[in-house]
Amino acid sequence: MENLTTGAPLKQPIVFKLVGFDVPPGQGPFLFFLALFAYIVVLLGNGVVICVIMKDRNLHRPMFVMICHLVVCDLLGATAVLPRLMMHFLMGQQKISYLPAIAQGFCVHTYGVAMQTILGVMAYDRFVAVCEPLRYHSIMTSTRLHCCCALAWIVALLLIAVLFSFHMNVPLCGRVLQHVYCSNRIIMNQACIPTPISNIYGLSMTWSVSTGMFIIIAFSYVRILRTSFKQGRTDSSIRTKAFQTCTSHLVVYVFYEIATLIIIVSYRFPSASQNMKKFLSILFIIVPPAINPIIYGLVSKELRAGIIRQFAPRTSHKN
Template sequence: MDNLYNTSSILTLQGFNLSSQAIIPAFLFASLSYMIILFCNLVLILTIVLHKCLHQPMYLILLNLPINDLLGSTALFPQVIKEILFDTKTMNYSACVAQAFVIHIYGVGAVFILTAMAYDRYIAICCPLKYKTIMTNGHIMKIITIIWLINLTLMGVLFLLLLRLPRCRSLMTHSYCDNPSLLSLVCANTTINNIYGLSTVAITQVIVNATILYTYLQILIACFKSKRSDTRAKAMQTCATHLIVFLLLECLGLFTIISYRLRNLSPHLRRFIGVSTLIFPPTLNPIIYGLRTQEIREKIVKIFSRMISPL
């Protein structure tokens, strides 16, 4: 019986199974995507950190979004680029668990941060006179701390439940590591893991979606009641941007979860859906919030103007 669980610490990933002609384009696409994500998110972080006028509740919450995006992207892209370039389909088990943990932190964190941003916009638009009293820097730091503590606790328990189980397989069913793929290596009863995982997703989704739905309904009502057309247009534009980003993340995350339940789904499509969650939101978020937010856009333009002017 002991030999049954005496598996190697080296895991074999499913891989992308690229043809020789597709290796270079795939490598360039992955490398370029990662560089764009790094550049855009770092610019957004530095812009907010270096300008004290942006040290306001809305931007302090927003600051967590590029940090979270960098965590998720860095957990995925270096491994994917290495796999494409060197055709390596192996990974150490501990590194795989670490990658999965960070990717799950990214997914849950993104949803929580966008929910906090919706709450901030709700207070700003529906209770403008009380905004400065409610959304103090101390209150914002409490919100941010609670977001990360809940995220780390939920995912910490999820992976502690995983690590207690014995493995008897080393072949992964995915091209990168996540909790469902790691659970497929286990030769033991995973009922507790499945119940906890699904319960966490269900409860989180109910709370997050209920909060988003309530805040945006209240914002819409406030916008339609507003007599100032410019204020109404600006509020609607800001909220529409937040809602699009949230729906994109939710749809990609939902498709990823469903893809594991569909046995007949093409493995290539499953991999594409999984990777898309870590490509599109981290790429679009800094562009959307950097270019569409006037205050941030002006500061970014100034930074690059100072860099270019001496030349």
Template sequence: MTNLSYVPLEQPIVFTLQGFVVATDEGYPLFVVSLLVYMVMIIGNGTVFMVIVADKKLHKPMYVMVCNLAVCDLLGGTAVMTRLMSDFLTGDKTISYVAAYSQAFTVHTYGSAAPTILSAMAYDRYIAICEPLRYHTIMTAWRLAGLCILAWFIAIGLVAVLFMLNIGTPLCGTLILHVYCSNRSILSLACVPTPINNIYGLCMTWFLSTGSFLVIAFSYIKILIACLVKREKNSKSKAIQTCATHLAVYVLFEFATVLIIVTQRFEEVSPNAKKFCAILFVIIPPAVNPIIYGIVTKEIRTSVFRLFKSPVLPKESKK
């Protein structure tokens, strides 16, 4: 006999996100907190993006890539936080089939594009510090555009294949035991084993994590050697300061990623704590990255002050 709980569902499906298990009267305070966090993301990344686009002095490879990272952070933060705020405000945790896959695709694109963009930034720093005389010859406008397109193409292409493997997979449930939709949470509802999907997902994660680590490690080892060889103190300090900013952003992203993996492995961790750590993956980097670049990077900090400085009225000409 066929178990009724394993009867494939017809498409389209309306899923239900389990979300956070909170009392009814806690929804509004959590909505306010979520809104404040989201505003920090929007204002921070929006300011960095606007300043880099508006200031021609910042139309340099490093800042163009920072602009791409800001867009990536906005994608991930918006995909999760807007839905989370809606859940807290209305209490309605249903999500359509298209919306669920759209959110999952966007979240995975954010998680995949961040390391590829950071790898491109590491390569740019390597050329700038190790090959300063050839930097403008190597990092031309066309090569910069190609590097940015390649970073996004790798991320979107890998994620597209991941979700194309899901097409036609029969689902036998509608309750997603997570706070937002992801490939893993949707596949957990599959009626049949999905070994190809799982193997591809693991290979994709390994490729992105290992590939970005190797590129960044190679770049920074070369940069460290170049800094040790250089005798000028000003060149050393500027190189170290520039690289420290990028390295801090990379470590922050990896920390948020490892936090999810570690908490999911321990059954002692409460469901709400696991979901909160999963949310931090799309909260910490997008909220903190603009602060790191705004405070440490002098050029961006100066441009921000110049942009928001009140214009001084011109003095009247003497008659």
């Protein structure tokens, strides 16, 4: 075996040590059940939403189809991280081989990009629904709806595929990943040689996607606000309906951006403990998937009514 200090890449199968949290003695089982509870909340909340939308024909409309895509995205991010984190808490599992590390990083990054692209498509849908209500069904046809949703996923998958293609033929000398889950930056930090192209592409992609989706969402909601206030002068119910329709989408976007911003800010404070930084990075994976079903269930009257329709017959039958 070649020495790591020589800077030469090792020839045996690559196995990383994913450090994870510094768990105090005896706290592993408690943290395991905490992570398990968070995962169950994510699975139940998103599972109920997607099952109700699929079973209730009244909800087979563009907005709810897009919510289903958002649910799939949430489940992808949470499932990529939380099961392995539970193994870390319960059994102290830290070893992860190269391919599973790449797969986890790919899923986490895809979750991050797809969340933004899907929210961008949802903003366009709300823009058409409020600003062009008479032409909505002719514009947002079934074909265009599925093309927009497919495009959101294709853009995310292609961008992340290019990002991880830079891992090919890059020799890795390090084996210790100082994080809770694998990511492109964490893995590329183990490279024996500088990787400026990967760094530049990663930063450019993040900036472009975030800025592009922000512009789309901001433009859509400025137009929505102008249209709803203009129409609301003659009929206040129009303005109220527009706000109710768009509030859930906007709240989901804001919570996602806050979770992302917390991660960025935490790494700008060297004095913060590693456990604190790692905990804040987990919020990006747990908080949006956990609260999104609650937001849509509380704000969307149609979805709330659909949930009641699915469970009410059983209750009345028992009575």
